[in-house]
Amino acid sequence: MSTASLAPSLSLDQLNVADEDAFVALLDGIYEHSPWIARRAFALRSAGGFASLAALKHAMATVVREAALDEQLGLIRAHPELAGKAMVAKALTAESTNEQNKAGLTNCTPDEFARLQQLNADYNTRFGWPFILAVRGPRGDGLSRQQIIDTFARRLNGHPDIERAECLRNIHRIAEIRLNDKFGVVPTLGNQVWDWAESLARFSDPGFAENGQLTVLYLTKAHRAAAAQLADWMRECGFDEVGIDAVGNVVGVYHGEAHGQTEEPPRLLTGSHYDTVRNGGKYDGRLGIFVPMACVRELKRQGRRLKHGIEVIGFSEEEGQRYKATFLGSSALVGRFDPAWLDQADADGVVLRDLMRDAGLPGTIEAIQALQRDPARYLGFIEVHIEQGPVLNELDLPLGIVTSINGSLRYVGEVRGLASHAGTTPMNRRRDAAAAVAELILYVEERAGAVPEVVGTVGQLQVPNGSINVIPGRCRFSLDLRATTDAARDALDADVRARLAEICERRGVSFTLERTEVAAAAPSDAAWQSRWEAAVETLGLPVHRMPSGAGHDAMKLHQAMPQAMLFQRGLNLGISHNPLEAISNDDTELCVQAFLALLVRL
Numbered sequence: 263m264s265t266a267s268l269a270p271s272l273s274l275d276q277l278n279v280a281d282e283d284a285f286v287a288l289l290d291g292i293y294e295h296s297p298w299i300a301r302r303a304f305a306l307r308s309a310g311g312f313a314s315l316a317a318l319k320h321a322m323a324t325v326v327r328e329a330a331l332d333e334q335l336g337l338i339r340a341h342p343e344l345a346g347k348a349m350v351a352k353a354l355t356a357e358s359t360n361e362q363n364k365a366g367l368t369n370c371t372p373d374e375f376a377r378l379q380q381l382n383a384d385y386n387t388r389f390g391w392p393f394i395l396a397v398r399g400p401r402g403d404g405l406s407r408q409q410i411i412d413t414f415a416r417r418l419n420g421h422p423d424i425e426r427a428e429c430l431r432n433i434h435r436i437a438e439i440r441l442n443d444k445f446g447v448v449p450t451l452g453n454q455v456w457d458w459a460e461s462l463a464r465f466s467d468p469g470f471a472e473n474g475q476l477t478v479l480y481l482t483k484a485h486r487a488a489a490a491q492l493a494d495w496m497r498e499c500g501f502d503e504v505g506i507d508a509v510g511n512v513v514g515v516y517h518g519e520a521h522g523q524t525e526e527p528p529r530l531l532t533g534s535h536y537d538t539v540r541n542g543g544k545y546d547g548r549l550g551i552f553v554p555m556a557c558v559r560e561l562k563r564q565g566r567r568l569k570h571g572i573e574v575i576g577f578s579e580e581e582g583q584r585y586k587a588t589f590l591g592s593s594a595l596v597g598r599f600d601p602a603w604l605d606q607a608d609a610d611g612v613v614l615r616d617l618m619r620d621a622g623l624p625g626t627i628e629a630i631q632a633l634q635r636d637p638a639r640y641l642g643f644i645e646v647h648i649e650q651g652p653v654l655n656e657l658d659l660p661l662g663i664v665t666s667i668n669g670s671l672r673y674v675g676e677v678r679g680l681a682s683h684a685g686t687t688p689m690n691r692r693r694d695a696a697a698a699v700a701e702l703i704l705y706v707e708e709r710a711g712a713v714p715e716v717v718g719t720v721g722q723l724q725v726p727n728g729s730i731n732v733i734p735g736r737c738r739f740s741l742d743l744r745a746t747t748d749a750a751r752d753a754l755d756a757d758v759r760a761r762l763a764e765i766c767e768r769r770g771v772s773f774t775l776e777r778t779e780v781a782a783a784a785p786s787d788a789a790w791q792s793r794w795e796a797a798v799e800t801l802g803l804p805v806h807r808m809p810s811g812a813g814h815d816a817m818k819l820h821q822a823m824p825q826a827m828l829f830q831r832g833l834n835l836g837i838s839h840n841p842l843e844a845i846s847n848d849d850t851e852l853c854v855q856a857f858l859a860l861l862v863r864l
């Protein structure tokens with residue numbers, strides 16, 4: 263419904279009726295000098311053929327993922343070096359020539375060319391294969407030469423296993439773009455979302471903006487500008503009502519067909535946050551606002567009304583970066599905005615109530631309490647989010663369905679031993695606080711690793727006033743425990759605390775442990791989860807179910823109504839809370855299509 267045509271030279275129908283040799287011939291050049299991939303993908307073609315282009319892409323990626331190591335390395339080595347000898351000698355395949363041209367590699371300055379030659383040589387020495395990068399990039403229209411050189415330099419430091427996988431994923435991206443070209447497919451909806459995300463990222467807080475970094479903390483100038491921009495875009499999309507509420511949430515409503523009648527059916531609520539962590543990515547949170555916006559824009563363009571209204575919320579605060587409270591935006595909707603938060607001051611002493619008033623918001627608890635939604639008027643809450651992890655990447659899957667948002671517990675602790683001379687204190691007479699915590703860390707790793715879907719992390723570790731020649735007398739640490747169910751989290755918690763007590767008893771040291779946060783697990787609503795699953799199936803993609811290790815706005819809405827989330831794969835190993843966070847336009851297109859499929863089936 264969204265794809266523009268570019269004079270296709272290949273169609274799914276052709277591939278679905280072709281015999282094996284014809285099939286392989288039709289896909290010639292999609293994977294560089296590697297016809298075995300198309301040949302094995304042919305064996306994965308079902309009686310009805312590939313259901314979609316996405317299904318074909320996934321089949322080919324699966325063939326490569328399941329191939330032997332030497333076959334994978336052969337595929338990587340079938341690719342030319344970037345701006346290498348083959349490019350200079352004009353000995354590349356037509357596809358590679360096109361890609362290297364589009365990235366401007368044929369117009370390198372002498373310095374850039376020399377730098378690329380050095381990187382090629384260093385990379386080959388380190389890994390034994392050429393550096394592979396989909397130079398047409400996540401938007402499909404070409405990375406800049408500087409982006410290419412920066413990525414090259416960064417990946418030179420990777421672990422060989424990770425780098426091999428990253429090369430293969432880039433090869434799949436190259437194949438995806440080549441297939442799009444052959445099929446005449448342009449991911450228009452995905453491009454729209456990608457472009458919104460890029461454009462919204464121009465608003466960033468002082469101290470970060472100057473360095474090209476993205477930081478949008480609660481109610482800063484950049485934050486308010488981002489909200490105004492979101493509201494403008496929502497109006498352009500064709501939302502019927504758009505506004506900014508008393509906590510800074512941007513709210514857009516697209517009415518259902520029965521709007522204005524007495525028996526208006528309940529609305530669907532969706533959205534995610536637009537604030538960011540410091541030096542964060544462009545898609546965390548924001549993707550979950552843009553995807554439903556793109557759907558409404560599409561519905562409006564088609565002149566289509568659904569039975570149910572859709573309410574899309576850009577939540578103003580989720581990350582807890584400026585004030586001690588997190589989920590300020592979604593808390594208000596479920597009546598959990600703590601009045602005491604208004605008296606909190608940030609690191610600069612700015613009190614939340616005053617900040618709100620300076621931003622033109624009422625800054626009163628009454629106005630905030632009025633935002634609470636009546637669950638009876640809503641079908642439920644759904645949220646799209648980037649995965650923020652490596653799982654979908656490893657499975658070559660663009661989308662995953664969330665089964666539960668992990669419950670979590672956080673502690674800060676300190677072990678106290680005895681600081682004594684590192685030279686004169688015999689090994690059997692020591693009360694080493696850091697060694698005790700080290701033992702705890704290894705236990706957390708072992709205990710959490712023994713159970714699926716449970717994770718434990720000691721992320722902060724400090725020996726206050728430590729010296730090279732003094733046995734640590736104190737060791738401070740943090741503890742973060744998460745699990746898909748509260749029962750699994752609590753079992754982990756009990757074991758970890760018991761082990762800490764045992765370690766300290768045995769080593770003759772003492773400890774304190776302060777719980778700083780507790781969050782209940784939020785299992786997805788079965789009916790909404792299955793709607794996401796059905797939507798993903800309509801795209802011809804396999805359904806992959808997974809827990810969410812991170813907290814999301816859906817966790818808050820869970821306290822008021824049924825909820826379920828859809829994850830989209832992130833590029834660069836799924837890295838998030840980092841400027842390297844990235845998504846492709848094609849994955850985003852599928853995400854919007856899945857959302858639309860869910861909407862029209864409601």
Ligand SMILES: [Zn+2]
Nearest residue numbers: 535546547580
């Ligand atoms: Zn987020």
